[in-house]
Amino acid sequence: MHLTIPPFLLGLATAAAIQPRQSSPAPHSMGFIGCSMAENVAQGYTSLALSAKMWPPYGTNGLVVQSWTNTKSSSWQLFDRQVAKYGGSKPTEVWVMVCIFQNPGATYEEVKTMINNAREHAAPGAKIYVTGQPVYPDNPSSCFLAGASGPQATVDLAKRAGADAELNVTYPGEFKLMKGEVQDGCHANAAGQKSLGRQALDFWG
Numbered sequence: 001m002h003l004t005i006p007p008f009l010l011g012l013a014t015a016a017a018i019q020p021r022q023s024s025p026a027p028h029s030m031g032f033i034g035c036s037m038a039e040n041v042a043q044g045y046t047s048l049a050l051s052a053k054m055w056p057p058y059g060t061n062g063l064v065v066q067s068w069t070n071t072k073s074s075s076w077q078l079f080d081r082q083v084a085k086y087g088g089s090k091p092t093e094v095w096v097m098v099c100i101f102q103n104p105g106a107t108y109e110e111v112k113t114m115i116n117n118a119r120e121h122a123a124p125g126a127k128i129y130v131t132g133q134p135v136y137p138d139n140p141s142s143c144f145l146a147g148a149s150g151p152q153a154t155v156d157l158a159k160r161a162g163a164d165a166e167l168n169v170t171y172p173g174e175f176k177l178m179k180g181e182v183q184d185g186c187h188a189n190a191a192g193q194k195s196l197g198r199q200a201l202d203f204w205g
């Protein structure tokens, strides 16, 4: 027997396939701060096109913890310009990626300041998430920019912040990049960006 699917049903199937998985959050309601590694995540997340919740990359390459510890820094001005671009509605969720260069690394005090600044630039009562930069499970010392133990150090700082009741932030888990997903030791290649995007979807929908 030959079955043909009426064209209107095909149309329905296609529409269903591109629906966001969860009730649609407001577009661009989730901001982020962090370096190029955060942009790699945002790139992948945006390319999956399941949700427009997270901001796309906005030029935070090289913006490690110390770029965010002064609430009036050029980095925060960049963040505020992004908010203005989305009609001035401050994000109701902000994800903070702790990124470091091997020297100077970062202190927990600096991470706390960065988080407090995120709260200041977000909507009142915003939910704040904190993660480390990605780790490299099958090649842990891969990222020369952060140093051999740098990525794990950022994860440890993020976990400590998540466990600190005073900060009221959530640590959702680790980002991971495997060997075939890395282009220069640190950054994600195209496959890595997709993988990071999927990991972000698992955390945040």
Ligand SMILES: *[C@@H]1O[C@H](CO)[C@@H](O)[C@H](O)[C@H]1NC(C)=O
Pocket (backbone or CB within 6 Å): 125, 126, 127, 128, 168
């Ligand atoms: C903690 O953060 C949540 C948002 O994640 C907010 O609703 C709540 O008011 C905050 N609690 C305190 C004590 O600031």
